[in-house]
Amino acid sequence: MYPNFIQHLKNHISLTEDDIKVLSTYVKIKSIKKKEFLLKEGQICKGNYFVETGLLRMFYINEKGTEQITQFALENWWLSDYMSLMMQAPSKFYLQTVEDSEIAVIEHQEQEELFKKLPQLERYFRIMMQRAYAASQMRVKYFHDFSKEENYRQFVSLFPKFIQRIPQYMLASYLGITPEYLSELRKKHP
């Protein structure tokens, strides 16, 4: 059952065979084609999503009608609109696959029940949320600290394989620049 998912849990908490059976009744895996949506603006976010294989992006549409990507999620990352999930309020975001993906889903409705049966999951998600928040704290720093050009160069040198999986305009959007300006930067520094 979903090798990455189970291994990822086992890296942080201990699970018996029985625990895994319980998990498998609560955690559904979905195979999702490229460019399908898990969430659209205005909908209430219903699940927490783990990328078993593939790639997710989170974005919103600004006043000018252009997509602004706020996050990507690669293999072994959780992603959701946690504000919408917690408050059960309409989301301002879209969640969409960038590639054909296998996504493990914990439905919000069933989460409390699952956590009661497997209380270790509270610890697991405490660690996941702390890790995500820590990454976010660092990202705020880089965002403020570096110019767009420096940000671009850093991203390319840190994630050379990742940038080959996404179109340029998505990288531009994530970096908060126009595709035109990214094109200029690439010419200047190939």
Place this chain on the structure above:
Amino acid sequence: MYPNFIQHLKNHISLTEDDIKVLSTYVKIKSIKKKEFLLKEGQICKGNYFVETGLLRMFYINEKGTEQITQFALENWWLSDYMSLMMQAPSKFYLQTVEDSEIAVIEHQEQEELFKKLPQLERYFRIMMQRAYAASQMRVKYFHDFSKEENYRQFVSLFPKFIQRIPQYMLASYLGITPEYLSELRKKHP
């Protein structure tokens, strides 16, 4: 013992009198004068900090030698450099009181022991970290979405009391603008 702190825990998990006694042996409260540091760049972050009363700020110093504030923490918020705390690696941030403050501290060394004695705390911190991360997701959106001027106006209208507790240059730093430009915005839109 620290009314805000205990009440805050009780809002999310149940605690017996005995639990509270255990807590009081692990959670120290510190009275800290304005402008003292809980963490400086280069140090390894040693604790998770809860603001009982007062105000904390987190900032770093950029290449130009100017302070860039990344976060504030008011009453009933937790704050730490979670990357430094998790990895026990040198921090790139400073944590400093903005006002005289009472801060409840969970030392990193003792955290695992405390969590073993009070496993409900895993749930409590899972919720706290999820909440912080959710706020951070929204902040990334606002940061991208609004111009500096719109960001300033929104901040003022959302937190009118808060801005009276901090000097203008700290607001400018948090918003990612120069004090000169903030001054211009204030003149334009008092």
Place this chain on the structure above:
DNA sequence: TAAAAAACTTAAGCTGGTTTAAGAAATAAT
């Protein structure tokens, strides 16, 4: 394999926000 659609590039003009430098006002210390 041809046509349509999506993604990327080029270049000129423009703007939101910075820099620099000086002075004014408020707060803290003696």
Place this chain on the structure above:
DNA sequence: ATTATTTCTTAAACCAGCTTAAGTTTTTTA
């Protein structure tokens, strides 16, 4: 109360990154 320090303001020159508009290349679809 006076001085020193910190905070805030003003204004002009400047620049990183955007906009607009057109053209080119790559990918997808029929």
